[in-house]
Amino acid sequence: MPPQSGPSKEKSEPVPDFTQHFTWEEIAIHTGWGHGTSGKDRWLVIDRKVYDISKFYLMHPGGKRVISHYAGQDATDAFAAFHPNKALVKTYLKPLQVGELAPDQSTSEPSKNKLLVEDFRELRATVEKMGLLQPNYFFFFLIFLHILVLDAASWLTVWYFGASLVPFLVGAALFATAQTQLNWFQHDVGHFSVFRSTKWSRRFHLALAALKGFSPSWWNHLHNQHHAKPNCFRKDPDLGFHPVLFSFGKILSTELGKKKKKFMPYNHQHKYFGFLAPFAIIPFFQLALIYFATKHKKWFELFLTVTYNIRIFLMYVPLMGLKTFMVYYLFARYIEASWFIWISQMNHIPMHIDYDRNLDWVSTQLEATCNVHQSLFNDWFTGHLDFQIEHHLFPTMPRHNLWKAAPLVKSLCTKHGIEYKTKTLLTALADILRTLKDSGEHWLEAYLHG
Structure with missing residues (x-):
């Protein structure tokens, strides 16, 4: 007699969360001007999400410099100020996301x-x-x-x-x-x-x-x-x-x-x-x-x-x-x-x-x-x-x-x-x-x- 079917072990387990979490200190070193690999990257934060714009900044419709000015910083309010259609722009940002702010990190930078x-x-x-x-x-x-x-x-x-x-x-x-x-x-x-x-x-x-x-x-x-x-x-x-x-x-x-x-x-x-x-x-x-x-x-x-x-x-x-x-x-x-x-x-x-x-x-x-x-x-x-x-x-x-x-x-x-x-x-x-x-x-x- 075959075993009775039922929920598999794989389905009952929660889906693992692969999202990386970062502190403001870790984000702040990604300005594009520092030494080492991380220092040459450009990261910024929008609505607690961390984005790697190291390549995207060169294609940014508003200009590569304006977005680079927020590298290593919180760009949430600047993003809201410059983009009338925020929902549309966020679809382009989604592939650039590398993580989120750690839960214990404030919404805005400590400073x-x-x-x-x-x-x-x-x-x-x-x-x-x-x-x-x-x-x-x-x-x-x-x-x-x-x-x-x-x-x-x-x-x-x-x-x-x-x-x-x-x-x-x-x-x-x-x-x-x-x-x-x-x-x-x-x-x-x-x-x-x-x-x-x-x-x-x-x-x-x-x-x-x-x-x-x-x-x-x-x-x-x-x-x-x-x-x-x-x-x-x-x-x-x-x-x-x-x-x-x-x-x-x-x-x-x-x-x-x-x-x-x-x-x-x-x-x-x-x-x-x-x-x-x-x-x-x-x-x-x-x-x-x-x-x-x-x-x-x-x-x-x-x-x-x-x-x-x-x-x-x-x-x-x-x-x-x-x-x-x-x-x-x-x-x-x-x-x-x-x-x-x-x-x-x-x-x-x-x-x-x-x-x-x-x-x-x-x-x-x-x-x-x-x-x-x-x-x-x-x-x-x-x-x-x-x-x-x-x-x-x-x-x-x-x-x-x-x-x-x-x-x-x-x-x-x-x-x-x-x-x-x-x-x-x-x-x-x-x-x-x-x-x-x-x-x-x-x-x-x-x-x-x-």
Whole structure:
């Protein structure tokens, strides 16, 4: 008589758990810069899962540097901030998982404010439930429409009134305004805050490249790094002019002085910033764009940049001649560059500048950003970067919703004793020069006596 069938021994045993568990100390050595095998690997943590990005970082759509900046660190909040469709992206991350945080390890790194991290993640969930990450398409349609009107008005002014002094100046001002507002708008598109679909965002970003003359891939490469680690030397490309033209912050300036480095008279940098900074970024941006597009074989983006310049040439040269056009174009570009420099840096240069100290997401952004008092003019003039704090905490949030998130962020800061800094527009602009003056004095003191 055959034996009675029943549950096999194999089926009754629990499935073994092959998941490896790691401590924060073990993860921290995988930065890509250390010695030995582990030191050359790049690991990061997202929602307690440990991922090996040693090869993936080279293919990362947002750029290899931005993801590498979090190697050996907790990237949970940065991941949530940059990716509108987190569920989709996690499917690509799944093959990269090598383990999880050990059960006895805190959700956030020991060096970070655990309660602040937890409260911010609750705040982000609240923001999502309130629909503050959803765009208002009519708002952005009006933004785009007014840019087209300004752009047309610049040409019509010269076409109708000629190239005498007054229409020349008015036309150049309108051209610079259109280009600046277009810069704020492409900033929205690049952050996926106009379209929630990454596919449509990238397509429209390319379309704007034909109107602006830039490379979306180059912009993303730089700007994503800035948002990931703002005011962190060697990680934030916005500090790229340190120490060649300017010296930023007390810490970096003192260090530069002690090393007896003097590329410029930094104790006078507050005097030449207003002239030199915009003058420098015009050729720098153009050359960097061409270099990046060529190196990464972004031929179509380079083509759009070339066609933009051809279009502007054909629109204006027949009206004013080549020499007058060159003066007109460079003058308008200088206005645009000045506008961009002062507005983009008023929220950052006066704030703390240092090396990456691996702070939590909220502390990293609050140390590096401040706000400007809201008004309709300030909203328009700055592209809503008067809410720089909220923009940095929630970079994909459409700009028309930033003011709604501000009271929530302010309450979070109050609860945890973090300064929520806001100031008038004129004070914010003046603080750039004040901070540069202070940094220059720290450099000089260290240079002479360090």
